[in-house]
Amino acid sequence: MKKVICLGLPGSYSHIAGENYFNNKEEFISSESFDGIFDAIDKKDAEFGILPLENSLSGSIYQSYDLLMDKSLKIVGELEQKISHCLYMKGKGEIKRCFSHPEVFKQCRNFFKKNPHIEQIYFADTSSAALMLSSKGTENDSAIGSPRLTKLYGLKLIEHDIQDNPNNYTRFVVVGNKMNKPGNKVSLVFSVENKPGSLFRTLEPYSRLGLNLTKIESRPLFGKPWEYIFFVDLVLKDHQNCLKTLLAEMKEHVNFITVLGLYKKGRIYES
């Protein structure tokens, strides 16, 4: 069995994404931090890592992009994971306190408007909130986290999907230390010359080659007006040949360009 390293404790959305992608057939280990995932693969403590790259409610996760740019790991796969926040308790008491991450509370504002007496207690992640509820919680405590926490931590599911916006998905990528060949989707990062129209000229080959851009995002270097890097994902038509042509043409207009990974376009997992 290969080892796959995921953020947070078992039951975190990152662990769920890993289990879904690998069909639960590998051994899953935990990292407290984004860097920890890269370090573990560098040291061969794990073969693959699961990294959140963007979320439908909060956008791109620059910390992941920065590590992909700085370190030598490559994206070798991807998936979209539905985020479903569930409310748990240990017993049946009246809820007086709730444990979770501040961002999760923000995503469940309607629930707390209806239940203003419940005190919100902040944790670094949803899986450690569930662990705390399980190990030290009282019968008036609750926690919010993924659908898988109930079995893992012996908790009682009180309510499913308590988030305000049901369209809550995270795109996770699988990272490893070898570039995949072949793949039908590619992630690029590049910077363009500091001239009007540079970006447009850089994108011209995409259009001419009939490629589908699935993401484009400029990231400003704040404090340095007019300096940007761009994150671009695109789906290839005839794989490698097309990518070679594209990269050769783009190189005429960019300061630098890095292929973050070549991989099979992923699917959506609802739970």
Next chain:
Amino acid sequence: MKKVICLGLPGSYSHIAGENYFNNKEEFISSESFDGIFDAIDKKDAEFGILPLENSLSGSIYQSYDLLMDKSLKIVGELEQKISHCLYMKGKGEIKRCFSHPEVFKQCRNFFKKNPHIEQIYFADTSSAALMLSSKGTENDSAIGSPRLTKLYGLKLIEHDIQDNPNNYTRFVVVGNKMNKPGNKVSLVFSVENKPGSLFRTLEPYSRLGLNLTKIESRPLFGKPWEYIFFVDLVLKDHQNCLKTLLAEMKEHVNFITVLGLYKKGRIYES
């Protein structure tokens, strides 16, 4: 004096941004939530609001974009505010606990690697962490937040700029209920037809008119592959005329297009 509504308590980065933009000449009031800012302006409890739109380390803040798309308020100004995390105490004891937002702790990982004995206590925002330290903290407690908390909450500054990455800026926008005229920067949101090359055709007028794109970002509608909206900012050359031409040309290629605001390109505030 006009009333300006900002996120968090006085001393929050949002309040600092507001004070900088308005040269500290207006009355600043506080909102606990993003929606609260829009509600207050709707009800005429405030004339302007300060909304974080993107951060150099964490990217675009979709919650702000969603409110700008859904509600009738417009962007009337902008500024870039440096984020400088400072460590505070009440007295001179050995630090055993530290209060702040989980995201702030993540941005100060090196400090906590050097000081692993310090327990991190999570708060919803930096200003409420400072208030807690000030009102109920012991001599072994500390908090992390903006440079202005020291005076406001009678705290002692222990260390300046403890964040790992000094390139930490938030772009705030000023929102109000009337569109500005004139301005030299415009923020747009649009969706393009679901065909290869649509985005490219939509951007063609920018290039031909010699406009400077300062931001482009696709936001996927997860669960609906190939459906996107785009956020675009651009600096105009000859103001209104140019914008009229651009919008007329873009309308031929988009499903919808909304002008989020027309405003004067903002400056950078370092503190």
